Amino acid sequence: MNPYKPAFTNAQLQDFAMEYGTPIYAYNLNSLEDRIAELRRALPSGAQIYHSLKSNPLPALIEASVNAGCRPEICSIGELNVALDTDANPALFLYSGPGKSEAEIQYAIANGVRQFSIESWVDLARLCSIAQRYPDFRIRCLLRVNPKVHINPGLAMSGSITQFGFEEEHLIAGKEKLIELPNNVSVTGFHIYYGTQIPTEDALVASFTEGIACAERLCELLSFKASVLDLGGGFPWAYAKEEEPINFDAIGARLESILAARNRTRDAELWFESGRYITAxxxxxxxxxxxxxxxxxxxxxxxxxxxxxxxxxxxxxxxxxxxxxxxxxxxxxxxxxxxxxxxxxxxxxxxxxxxxxxxxxxxxxxxxxxxxxxxxxxxxxxxxxxxxxxxxxxxxxxxxxxxxxxxxxxxxxxxxxxxxxx
Ligand SMILES: Cc1ncc(COP(=O)(O)O)c(C=O)c1O
Structure with a gap:
């Protein structure tokens, strides 16, 4: 991890304000690219990094992250349109979010999106009914899960009472529904996002460890082999103040033994997501x-x-x-x-x-x-x-x-x- 360095000098900011007026937001692409490189170094090799557009959908930032090898994680038609304007392949975007309307699923599929994070049985049924209009398109789903194990992340979005994802027991109880999917829709794995602004390397490792354990247990109970495991992220960065970043350089190494002990997710590609760390x-x-x-x-x-x-x-x-x-x-x-x-x-x-x-x-x-x-x-x-x-x-x-x-x-x-x- 690089030591903290402000994005701009005061003189630069003065010049920008003089030229463009105030208030003004200034963004430094070099900082964004440094953060992506740090994430890549820290995470297990071969892991995919999804960039969550919700943290900041400014087109030039997204173009830069795509050019640096990230894939867009999107939650709306607006975010999708920004991502579509880059060189990224829409078939590799991840469309997620707890309330996807018919219109947006339709728009997403028509515009090339093939991967969805599914939050509930209703969400799955809605996706399937639209996917059936496109029998030649293969649609892949990750089931987003709210694990039963609570950890103590920053702003908790899983492991507690939240609107995000399937409860584990409801997934198991409804597993028959997974057998009835249309031919062109398949479930490829799980999506587990514990929270944003997870404050320490230990807490990040704990959240990924729990995510892996949850996916393993679900694979067992659903008699399923996952080919994708999206472990979320929550990589932290100070908000509106200056602070040395936490060092999570060792995450990849620390996860090695846990990853090696996987069974039904052993061959799964690992995905991580980040908005805050990439753009803050x-x-x-x-x-x-x-x-x-x-x-x-x-x-x-x-x-x-x-x-x-x-x-x-x-x-x-x-x-x-x-x-x-x-x-x-x-x-x-x-x-x-x-x-x-x-x-x-x-x-x-x-x-x-x-x-x-x-x-x-x-x-x-x-x-x-x-x-x-x-x-x-x-x-x-x-x-x-x-x-x-x-x-x-x-x-x-x-x-x-x-x-x-x-x-x-x-x-x-x-x-x-x-x-x-x-
Ligand atoms: C599912 C999901 N993925 C990714 C993110 C981005 O999180 P962060 O900006 O902390 O990286 C969020 C944030 O709410 C989220 O809900």
Missing amino acids: SCGVLVTKVLDIKPAKDDHSFIVMDSGINHLGGMSGLGRVVRPYMAVKCSDNQLDTFVDKTKRIIVGPLCSPLDRLATNSVIDNVDIGDLLHIPNVGAYGLTASLIGFLSHPAPSEIVVRDNHVKAVYRLNTGHIKTNISGA
């Missing part, structure tokens, strides 16, 4: 100070031109513990978050929830200064409240080797449609 480090949000004003009880507010409409929207909704943002001034002074001062960094929205950081220590900050928030390439803009208050989306620029390669702006605002719904 490459993105920085640069925002400008619009106002500074004193407030009650020795507080003061620093009002920025960007808030929870552009970053951390899910924490603004109270759905995720509010991360404090590590905010850097243009002069490289790091916000240190001690309680003795009471500066609160807020966005421009008419909501008291619109806070980027509380109890910040930032001296010498003035109106017009730029602050930047590192490590927000994952779950940044598209995981935020972008429609709230109808401010325009920020520009997003993509940089490689110090050159700006692409500039985007997310479309927001309503488009009037035909009253008939067509």
Whole structure:
């Protein structure tokens, strides 16, 4: 694992803000490629890496990850369209998610997708009924499972009460349904995703170990031999603050004996998924100070031109513990978050929830200064409240080797449609 290195220098961020205005997201493709190389080095050889577009669907990032050998893991028509615009083979995409509509399954198959992660018997039946319209296309399914064994990952998405995947006992109870599949649909293996932001190498190894054990037990009970085992991921990266990454270089070696002891999944290809680890480090949000004003009880507010409409929207909704943002001034002074001062960094929205950081220590900050928030390439803009208050989306620029390669702006605002719904 490489030591932590910011995606950009302050001087670069200043230049971008000068050229493209603020607020602005800047992404460094070199950081993204470094992260993919690290994942590949850490994982067992021959493992496939799926890039989860949900962390950031910006087309240039996806193109870069595909060119670096990742396959797209997608959950919507929008994500699929981004992936289809790359050189990746859609037959190798993985279409997943707990609520796939008929329309999207149809669209996916018609556009070349052949692999689906199946979350329930209803999901399987829906896929089968659409697959039968395409008898010449071979559709492969992974059964997503919510294992009965709980481990303690970051944001748990398995091993607890969640809406994701089959419960093991329900899979066993309904196993007859697997015999009745149409000729062109087959189950090839299991998909087990324990959670996001799994904090340590030990916890990652534990989640993969449990995933393998779960697949082995299901293969036994279903009299089935898996050819694919998607062990998920949850590879962690700091969110909106600077931190040394955890070192998980030894994962591959640590899994070796467990992998060697497999029985019915022995020949299965191993797949892993990552969104956060691949994209988090490459993105920085640069925002400008619009106002500074004193407030009650020795507080003061620093009002920025960007808030929870552009970053951390899910924490603004109270759905995720509010991360404090590590905010850097243009002069490289790091916000240190001690309680003795009471500066609160807020966005421009008419909501008291619109806070980027509380109890910040930032001296010498003035109106017009730029602050930047590192490590927000994952779950940044598209995981935020972008429609709230109808401010325009920020520009997003993509940089490689110090050159700006692409500039985007997310479309927001309503488009009037035909009253008939067509
Ligand atoms: C099934 C699945 N795969 C992959 C991911 C991406 O996770 P991360 O961004 O932590 O790598 C998620 C995140 O919610 C997920 O639900």
